[in-house]
Amino acid sequence: MNAVDTWGYQLQNLDLAQLAIVDVDLLVVDHASGDGRPLPKSTIAVLKRNADGATRIVLSYLSIGEAERYRNYWEDSWDQTGPDWLGEENPNWPGNYAVDFADPDWQRLIYGHPGAMLDTIIDQGFDGAYLDRVDAYYGLGHEARKDMKAFVAALKAYAEKRRPGFLIFQQNAEELLADQDHRGNIDGLAKEDLLFNVEGRGLANPASMVQESQRLISFLAEEGKPILIVEYDLAADQAAAARSTLRRQGYIPIVANRSLSLISR
Helix, strand or coil, X not given: CCCCCCEEECCCCCCHHHHHHCCCCEEEECCECCCCCECCHHHHXXXXXXXXXXXXXXXXXXXXXXXXXXXXXXXXXHHCCCCCCEEEECCCCCCEEEEXXXXXXXXXXXXXXXXXXXXXXXXXXCCEEEEECHHHHCCXXXXXXXXXXXXXXXXXXXXXXXXXXXXXXXXXXXXXXXXXXXXXXCCXXXXXXXXXXXXXXXXXXXXXXXXXXXXXXXXXXXXXXXXXXXXXXXXXXXXXXXXXXXXXXXXXXXXXXXXXCCCEC
């Protein structure tokens, strides 16, 4: 992990031949192809090698705070009547739905038995999981925040038991990093839109917002764990300046398109 200095991120339109020759230390992809079938172990093994033959870390994207209609766990009947834990569709991401992430039935889809999402990812040979929508507790109160931390802790403990050394990265929800116990359950952080886009595409974020995120992120950075930053849809000059700034601050940056349909590194 100390050797991670570059990373790549792509979730759609995977070109496995291209990904196999991308030169990065850490790669984040989806565990399944466009038809929903998990990538074979042989493909993951290829992705773990850079073009020069050096080993790289490969993480699988895993949303734990929203249900995704295109996943194998989705049942057609849910289009009419969903389970109790299934909430409203995300208007910004059609096909993604809010969930009661503390509900045991939802968590069983994520981990704990053959065919569950995390179990599949482990069986495929990924080095770790890249957890998205950890921030699904926003606006739901203190108990929801505790429930999310407990969920992440359970995922880490289970994965570690099944595959010692299996990595858990968290995307966003940097507020949780003030909790030392929670920091012990993750191996790195990815932060979206640290510098731009909160108030509109290409607009700089308020300085106070950036500083507060950096204050919280520093708890993890001081433990020597990698901090990945992804900024989206920036003009060329903004992208160059953002990369330079973020590098100076000790982060590992990329600039991506929002749909993550192209390899970003």
